[in-house]
Amino acid sequence: MRAARLSALAATVVAALTAVTGCTEKGSDGGDGVVHVTATDDKCEVSTKEFPAGHVELAIENKGSKVTEVYILFPDDRVVTERENIGPGTKQRVTAEVKAGDYQIACKPGMKGDGIRQAVKATGGGKAAKxxxxxxxxxxxxxxxxxxxxxxxxxxxxxxxxxxxxxxxxxxxxxxxxxxxxxxxxxxxxxxxxxxxxxxxxxxxxxxxxxxxxxxxxxxxxxxxxxxxxxxxxxxxxxxxxxxxxxxxxxxxxxxxxxxxxxxxxxxxxxxxxxxxxxxxxxxxxxxxxxxxxxxxxxxxxxxxxxxxxxxxxxxxxxxxxxxxxxxxxxxxxxxxxxxxxxxxxxxxxxxxxxxxxxxxxxxxxxxxxxxxxxxxx
Structure with missing residues (x-):
């Protein structure tokens, strides 16, 4: 259960904000791009606001002082994918499948609350990944x-x-x-x-x-x-x-x-x-x-x-x-x-x-x- 887990972790760490910085590169599957996600304490930025629909890889690095989590969300807050428990100084990679359309990348400081969000877009003809x-x-x-x-x-x-x-x-x-x-x-x-x-x-x-x-x-x-x-x-x-x-x-x-x-x-x-x-x-x-x-x-x-x-x-x-x-x-x-x-x-x-x-x-x-x-x- 997410909320209970978040509160338990928050009791042991100070609340943090995250930021996302970086660049795109070829993904590990040899095709779609990587969106780099780098957490700091006061920003949430993404390396690109647009990426091709299909298989998208988030390369996440937490440079902040607190445990964080990163989500790709539909506009109505339904979850496409998430990665939790990203500790300070650690890196994670997560691969997601997204159709063409509008999304948000959310970085949640202390793994609690709505987090800091960036609007992003998956571009293409609206087709699902092969x-x-x-x-x-x-x-x-x-x-x-x-x-x-x-x-x-x-x-x-x-x-x-x-x-x-x-x-x-x-x-x-x-x-x-x-x-x-x-x-x-x-x-x-x-x-x-x-x-x-x-x-x-x-x-x-x-x-x-x-x-x-x-x-x-x-x-x-x-x-x-x-x-x-x-x-x-x-x-x-x-x-x-x-x-x-x-x-x-x-x-x-x-x-x-x-x-x-x-x-x-x-x-x-x-x-x-x-x-x-x-x-x-x-x-x-x-x-x-x-x-x-x-x-x-x-x-x-x-x-x-x-x-x-x-x-x-x-x-x-x-x-x-x-x-x-x-x-x-x-x-x-x-x-x-x-x-x-x-x-x-x-x-x-x-x-x-x-x-x-x-x-x-x-x-x-x-x-x-x-x-x-x-x-x-x-």
């Missing part, structure tokens, strides 16, 4: 997957909401974590809409003036306050309304091979900055359920893209296979059995074991960051 037909099949399969996850989430969420409305504390606690699995598997797609995630999955310290609603408000009531109020019962109804909105809209999401690959990396970032730290489920300590769901969602995207990525970069897919297997094996240590979604309460996981989990996530995240470029390589 794709290997296997990638069209991957997109279609992934679109079916995210719809399935949304459809399967609703009855689980309705079970959770009913328990809250019945005032049944223990039943609500039991239903809480299962109701979140489908969301966690596909969260980057939900986040791409911009408005749904803050309604259903925001943490209290991620609020920016809005009313606190969603799963985590109810989580606090169940585990911290140990009571269900009349207001909570209303929030349970609101959660179902918002999740139905997600269910109805997810099939219309903009999905490309690069957004699938970048979304897989975002899911690993979710794990690294929220689940491993124990900040996401700070009251229920069901972090390992979310952790597993995030990894499953990332692995689904990877498996669908793997045939093309393997052809273009076999050493990368060999490494990804190895690191996904290692992380899955490590997570299995904490589940009741291999088919169960019952995991050890995260407050029972010691610092050394948390470090092992963190190391495994980082070992996977680094090669996963290269998947989008491998998918579009020519």
């Amino acid at each position: 794709r290997d037909p296997r990638l069209d099949k991957a997109v279609a399969a992934y679109r079916q997957y995210v719809q399935q996850q949304a459809d399967e989430t609703l009855p689980l969420a309705e079970t959770f909401a009913k328990a809250v409305k019945d005032g049944d504390l223990e039943a609500a606690k039991k239903a809480y974590a299962p109701s979140r699995i489908g969301w966690e598997r596909t969260e980057p797609v939900a986040e791409s809409f911009g408005d749904i995630d803050p309604k259903v999955d925001i943490r209290e310290d991620g609020l920016e003036g809005q009313k606190w609603t969603g799963w985590h408000k109810l989580e606090k009531s169940l585990w911290h306050d140990k009571k269900i109020t009349e207001a909570d019962k209303g929030l349970a109804d609101q959660l179902i309304t918002d999740l139905k909105d997600w269910q109805n809209r997810v099939g219309k999401a903009e999905i490309t091979p690069t957004s699938m690959a970048n979304g897989a990396k975002e899911l690993l970032d979710e794990v690294a900055t929220g689940k491993v730290t124990g900040e996401e489920e700070r009251y229920s300590h069901t972090d390992l359920v979310d952790f597993k769901a995030n990894v499953e969602g990332a692995e689904k995207s990877y498996e669908l893209l793997k045939p093309v990525a393997k052809e273009n970069d076999p050493s990368l897919t060999t490494e990804l296979d190895k690191q996904f297997a290692a992380l899955d094996t490590l997570l299995d240590k904490y589940r009741a059995d291999k088919d169960s979604y019952e995991f050890t309460s995260y407050d029972k996981v010691g610092d050394a074991d948390r470090k092992d989990l963190s190391d495994a996530v980082n070992a996977l995240a680094e090669p996963l960051s290269k998947l989008a470029a491998a998918v579009v390589a020519k």
